[in-house]
Amino acid sequence: MGEYIPNEGETIDTDVLVVGGGPAGMALGVALAMHGVDVTVLEGSATSTRSFRGESISPDSVFVLRALGVFDHLSPASYMTVDGLRIVDSGTSVLSLRFEELRRDSELPTEVPQDVLLDAMFVGADHKKLRMIRAATVTELDRTSGRISGVRFRCNGIMHSVRSRLVVAADGRYGTTTAMASLPSRRKPMQRDLLWIKVTAPESWDRSRYQVRMKADSHVMCIPTIPDLVRLGVNIPPGGLREIRASGLPALHDRIARLVPELADTVAEQIGSWRDTSVLDIFTSYTPRWSTPGLVAIGDAAHTLSPVLAQGVNHAILDGVVLADLLPSALTHSTDIAVDDACRRFQALREESVEAARSLQMRQELAFAQRGIAAEIGRRSIYRAIERSAFLKKRIWGPIYYSLLNSDSVARQAVDRLAAIRAGARVEV
Numbered sequence: 361m362g363e364y365i366p367n368e369g370e371t372i373d374t375d376v377l378v379v380g381g382g383p384a385g386m387a388l389g390v391a392l393a394m395h396g397v398d399v400t401v402l403e404g405s406a407t408s409t410r411s412f413r414g415e416s417i418s419p420d421s422v423f424v425l426r427a428l429g430v431f432d433h434l435s436p437a438s439y440m441t442v443d444g445l446r447i448v449d450s451g452t453s454v455l456s457l458r459f460e461e462l463r464r465d466s467e468l469p470t471e472v473p474q475d476v477l478l479d480a481m482f483v484g485a486d487h488k489k490l491r492m493i494r495a496a497t498v499t500e501l502d503r504t505s506g507r508i509s510g511v512r513f514r515c516n517g518i519m520h521s522v523r524s525r526l527v528v529a530a531d532g533r534y535g536t537t538t539a540m541a542s543l544p545s546r547r548k549p550m551q552r553d554l555l556w557i558k559v560t561a562p563e564s565w566d567r568s569r570y571q572v573r574m575k576a577d578s579h580v581m582c583i584p585t586i587p588d589l590v591r592l593g594v595n596i597p598p599g600g601l602r603e604i605r606a607s608g609l610p611a612l613h614d615r616i617a618r619l620v621p622e623l624a625d626t627v628a629e630q631i632g633s634w635r636d637t638s639v640l641d642i643f644t645s646y647t648p649r650w651s652t653p654g655l656v657a658i659g660d661a662a663h664t665l666s667p668v669l670a671q672g673v674n675h676a677i678l679d680g681v682v683l684a685d686l687l688p689s690a691l692t693h694s695t696d697i698a699v700d701d702a703c704r705r706f707q708a709l710r711e712e713s714v715e716a717a718r719s720l721q722m723r724q725e726l727a728f729a730q731r732g733i734a735a736e737i738g739r740r741s742i743y744r745a746i747e748r749s750a751f752l753k754k755r756i757w758g759p760i761y762y763s764l765l766n767s768d769s770v771a772r773q774a775v776d777r778l779a780a781i782r783a784g785a786r787v788e789v
């Protein structure tokens with residue numbers, strides 16, 4: 361199977377149909393194929409190419425990607441690790457952290473362009489079990505006796521269908537599959553959007569850490585990126601892109617220069633057009649029910665997160681491997697009740713970890729939005745108190761970055777089983 365082009369009017373039969381080949385859909389597809397399940401991924405784009413999106417991979421996901429064998433298909437030049445984080449508020453360093461303070465001898469956050477990662481996941485997958493159809497947009501769900509039983513999709517202008525025992529909505533933050541399945545979702549906008557740019561990092565720049573530069577309610581997130589770049593996420597008012605553009609590029613250059621003066625010249629030289637920028641509208645979405653008979657949502661389609669601490673890709677990947685662990689035994693039953701039960705169990709197992717990440721993100725979103733001298737002094741005092749306490753650092757960031765090793769035994773077992781399969785062991789799930 362592997363890369364597949366459907367014949368005209370073909371109806372494809374598969375056990376699990378995944379809508380969307382982003383990090384969630386690919387992690388699920390790769391892991392299900394490792395478990396020996398027949399899986400089809402329909403991806404709307406013709407290629408994996410995407411810029412700025414989800415390039416920071418949290419240590420837990422790095423651990424998962426190793427178990428899946430993905431690093432065997434990534435050239436060492438295509439990614440870099442980051443070993444710390446620094447927050448600078450009004451020109452003073454208020455908090456600095458090395459990831460080894462949280463967990464010694466473990467994985468580090470890793471920066472890899474998302475298209476490179478997705479291609480490596482596909483190349484390393486078991487193509488006997490995984491069918492990938494690109495430029496395939498799902499437009500409708502099929503139902504049989506009230507249960508979702510497949511989809512219709514358009515590929516190269518021609519409609520096709522898929523019949524499956526389970527449809528997985530992995531179509532991301534703007535996906536429409538959950539709405540088609542009548543799974544209501546509520547969006548909560550944050551008090552900022554982010555404008556992303558990439559520039560060359562000056563030689564003197566510390567590329568070993570993430571940096572957040574803040575001043576009042578302005579901030580820039582600085583993320584080192586291969587080969588020698590730094591990705592800058594500049595906060596703008598929510599929905600404020602038109603206004604920012606109306607004030608002109610020099611105003612954007614100044615905004616960045618005020619917070620990161622050492623990048624002022626580089627930004628002015630290298631960001632010469634709005635085409636060099638990309639906007640992330642920041643919201644988080646709550647979907648109370650992730651599944652309905654015949655369909656389950658994963659990744660951003662189930663729970664869009666804020667970009668704080670790069671947890672979107674992480675939870676997308678963790679969702680994929682945990683669901684893949686639950687489905688093989690459910691699919692051996694001749695009725696679909698076990699499959700639907702597995703989907704409900706999936707939400708019960710994953711929700712707590714997603715909510716823990718969201719809750720930390722919400723606290724940081726609040727800190728970003730502080731305005732006024734008293735609030736800023738309060739914010740700096742909190743950062744400084746954390747800075748002085750190894751206990752607080754571990755308590756705050758440990759469960760977010762290292763949940764597989766610290767607390768999330770369900771995800772850990774799922775990953776261990778995949779690692780065992782990869783090593784050639786026969787695994788019962």
Ligand SMILES: Cc1cc2nc3c(=O)[nH]c(=O)nc-3n(C[C@H](O)[C@H](O)[C@H](O)COP(=O)(O)OP(=O)(O)OC[C@H]3O[C@@H](n4cnc5c(N)ncnc54)[C@H](O)[C@@H]3O)c2cc1C
Pocket residue numbers: 379380381382383384385402403404405412413414415416417418496497498499530531532533534535536556638639640658659660661665667669670671672673674676
């Ligand atoms: C600008 C930006 C920067 C970000 N930076 C980070 C970061 O550094 N770290 C991090 O962890 N997260 C980051 N995120 C969030 C991260 O990208 C997402 O959380 C993550 O990609 C979610 O993975 P997913 O597979 O659930 O969804 P997506 O990555 O959105 O993938 C969904 C896929 O479904 C496809 N699709 C949609 N509709 C259909 C359809 N009808 N039929 C077929 N296919 C369809 C889309 O083409 C897409 O490929 C960023 C997001 C943005 C927008």
